[in-house]
Amino acid sequence: MKGFRYLSNVATLRLDRETCVGCGLCLTVCPHNVFTLQAGKASIIDLDSCMECGACALNCPVKAIVVDAGVGCASGMINQWLAGFNIRFRKDSGCC
Amino acid sequence: MVTATGRVAVISGDLGVSDRLGGWKARWGIGRMSYIVPPGLYAIGSPGQDAPVLVTANYKMSYDLVRSTMKGHAVWLLVLETYGINVWCAAGKGTFGTGELVRRIGLSGLEKVVSHRQLLLPIMGAAGVKAIEVKKRTGFDVRFATLRIQDLPEYLENGMLTTPAMRELTFCLGERLVLVPMELLIGLKSVLFVGAPLAAAYGVAGADFSLIRFWEALLLYLLAVVCGSVLTPLLLPLLPGRMFSIKGAVLGAAVSAAIFAPLTDSLTRREICAFVCVITSVSAFYAMNFTGSTPYTSPSGVRREMGRSLPLMAGALGVAVAILLAGIFTA
Ligand code: SF4
Ligand code: SF4
Numbered sequence: 099m100k101g102f103r104y105l106s107n108v109a110t111l112r113l114d115r116e117t118c119v120g121c122g123l124c125l126t127v128c129p130h131n132v133f134t135l136q137a138g139k140a141s142i143i144d145l146d147s148c149m150e151c152g153a154c155a156l157n158c159p160v161k162a163i164v165v166d167a168g169v170g171c172a173s174g175m176i177n178q179w180l181a182g183f184n185i186r187f188r189k190d191s192g193c194c
Numbered sequence: 195m196v197t198a199t200g201r202v203a204v205i206s207g208d209l210g211v212s213d214r215l216g217g218w219k220a221r222w223g224i225g226r227m228s229y230i231v232p233p234g235l236y237a238i239g240s241p242g243q244d245a246p247v248l249v250t251a252n253y254k255m256s257y258d259l260v261r262s263t264m265k266g267h268a269v270w271l272l273v274l275e276t277y278g279i280n281v282w283c284a285a286g287k288g289t290f291g292t293g294e295l296v297r298r299i300g301l302s303g304l305e306k307v308v309s310h311r312q313l314l315l316p317i318m319g320a321a322g323v324k325a326i327e328v329k330k331r332t333g334f335d336v337r338f339a340t341l342r343i344q345d346l347p348e349y350l351e352n353g354m355l356t357t358p359a360m361r362e363l364t365f366c367l368g369e370r371l372v373l374v375p376m377e378l379l380i381g382l383k384s385v386l387f388v389g390a391p392l393a394a395a396y397g398v399a400g401a402d403f404s405l406i407r408f409w410e411a412l413l414l415y416l417l418a419v420v421c422g423s424v425l426t427p428l429l430l431p432l433l434p435g436r437m438f439s440i441k442g443a444v445l446g447a448a449v450s451a452a453i454f455a456p457l458t459d460s461l462t463r464r465e466i467c468a469f470v471c472v473i474t475s476v477s478a479f480y481a482m483n484f485t486g487s488t489p490y491t492s493p494s495g496v497r498r499e500m501g502r503s504l505p506l507m508a509g510a511l512g513v514a515v516a517i518l519l520a521g522i523f524t525a
Contacts, residue, residue, distance in 0.1 A: 102430070149490050150494060157326070166494065167321070170485055172482045172486060173486055
């Protein structure tokens with residue numbers, strides 16, 4: 099995304115080019131232009147801008163993409179972690 | 195209006211005072227969770243059998259934005275039950291998902307209302323909706339149209355062509371500004387539980403309890419919250435560092451420097467050190483909290499950021515508490 103960059107080398111996105119049939123759906127659903135089509139197959143051109151939303155993996159017809167999807171939200175993770183210790187706050191963190 | 199399946203509510207494209215006030219209140223977290231519209235099929239204008247079908251969430255702000263944007267057009271609007279959550283968050287949770295879409299298509303009798311078999315979804319909904327499965331189960335083609343509702347009229351006029359700009363996420367000042375109230379409210383909650391005790395400790399530290407010292411310290415804590423939850427989001431692309439906590443810490447440190455540089459005579463070095471520790475770490479914490487509201491932070495990244503910066507924040511707070519306690523016992 100123009101002007102914004104988060105951490106490098108952390109995204110769990112993996113593409114299996116052998117399985118890919120080049121339908122282009124991952125290009126359509128990705129909000130961060132992570133993919134491009136090269137020689138009839140998808141290819142990852144910008145891994146670091148992946149926000150792990152999971153849209154590509156969900157919509158790929160041949161399951162060529164895997165990603166550990168979720169919402170990147172610190173307060174959500176802290177609440178989850180506290181819940182592990184049976185500490186609960188009212189559930190109105192900034193994220194959804 | 196009456197259709198093949200019975201009556202469908204026709205909705206207006208004009209937002210009234212109560213809609214605008216409601217949207218404003220929801221931004222401030224007032225009644226946000228009950229800001230919903232009933233799911234189902236609605237008509238905007240007087241759509242015919244071949245009019246496009248838009249799909250959205252039943253968060254009233256999303257619904258209001260669609261109907262005001264599509265004013266003057268004739269389209270169908272299928273509202274999914276997402277329990278008042280916006281499309282993006284609901285898709286992440288799966289409520290704006292394949293199952294609900296298939297169910298809502300069935301319940302609304304959409305296949306009798308329109309003659310075509312095409313649905314237009316926001317691109318952000320793709321994290322929850324599997325297009326090929328919807329096609330298999332209902333016969334409807336899902337097209338992920340645009341990221342922003344505002345681009346829909348142009349998309350329709352373009353002959354349903356998604357331009358690269360419609361697919362490109364933005365996070366401009368205005369888009370960040372509307373998120374600030376919720377961030378600030380979350381931050382303010384900690385004033386009572388963290389800020390007040392710290393300020394009280396500082397108030398006690400100077401021989402007798404000093405109310406003025408208490409209020410000064412509380413005000414500084416508030417400033418730290420504002421740095422993290424208001425200024426960091428607004429200045430986001432200008433602040434150095436990729437981690438949000440670093441951005442917040444840099445801002446907190448800069449603001450502390452500006453405040454304490456002229457005060458080196460009236461405050462002890464230890465007091466200043468305690469203040470800087472608290473302001474920097476509190477600002478960093480609420481800056482990190484903002485990761486939940488941005489459209490580009492990945493969970494793996496946030497996990498790494500938390501792993502690195504939470505111990506530092508805790509350490510800095512610990513130093514401040516130790517200084518304050520030492521102050522109380524040596525006073
Ligand atoms: S997970 Fe989301 S952001 Fe990452 S590549 Fe897939 S669609 Fe794009
Ligand atoms: S959606 Fe899957 S099959 Fe289609 S281009 Fe992308 S990776 Fe290849």
